Amino acid sequence: MVYNPAARARHLFVEALVQAIEPIDLDQEECVFTPRTPLTADITMHMPRPQNHFQRNRPRVDAFLRPEAVNMDYIRTPDVDNLAKFVLDGMQGVVYTNDSYITCLRSRKVYDNVGQCNGRTTVVVTRNEIV
Numbered sequence: 001m002v003y004n005p006a007a008r009a010r011h012l013f014v015e016a017l018v019q020a021i022e023p024i025d026l027d028q029e030e031c032v033f034t035p036r037t038p039l040t041a042d043i044t045m046h047m048p049r050p051q052n053h054f055q056r057n058r059p060r061v062d063a064f065l066r067p068e069a070v071n072m073d074y075i076r077t078p079d080v081d082n083l084a085k086f087v088l089d090g091m092q093g094v095v096y097t098n099d100s101y102i103t104c105l106r107s108r109k110v111y112d113n114v115g116q117c118n119g120r121t122t123v124v125v126t127r128n129e130i131v
Helices: 007-021 080-091
Strands: 039-047 102-111 120-127
Touching: 007 080, 039 080, 080 102, 080 120
Parallel strands: 039 102
Antiparallel strands: 039 120
């Protein structure tokens, strides 16, 4: 067996993913998209903000972000391509049968600007339009 340091995180991601798509009426072993469907994935990783982005002695919520921190780019590790790979691999077997069906990918990482700014991931997967 090969040690995978991200195995626990991947397991938690897949659990959250299954809960998010539970309202969709699927059979036990069925994915959201049928096999061999060309797909587009739009992934945004909203990264947690450090404490120094918030005003001193104020609650850690988006309303108290320092003005200079609001539109800061997230130029730190982990790399956006590694994050996207993690998300695509995690959706395999739940959203689609194989991530090779993703033919168009847009991924970005930004600082979280919602609530306590603890980080989250948003993913939109759509069928490719036939042109």
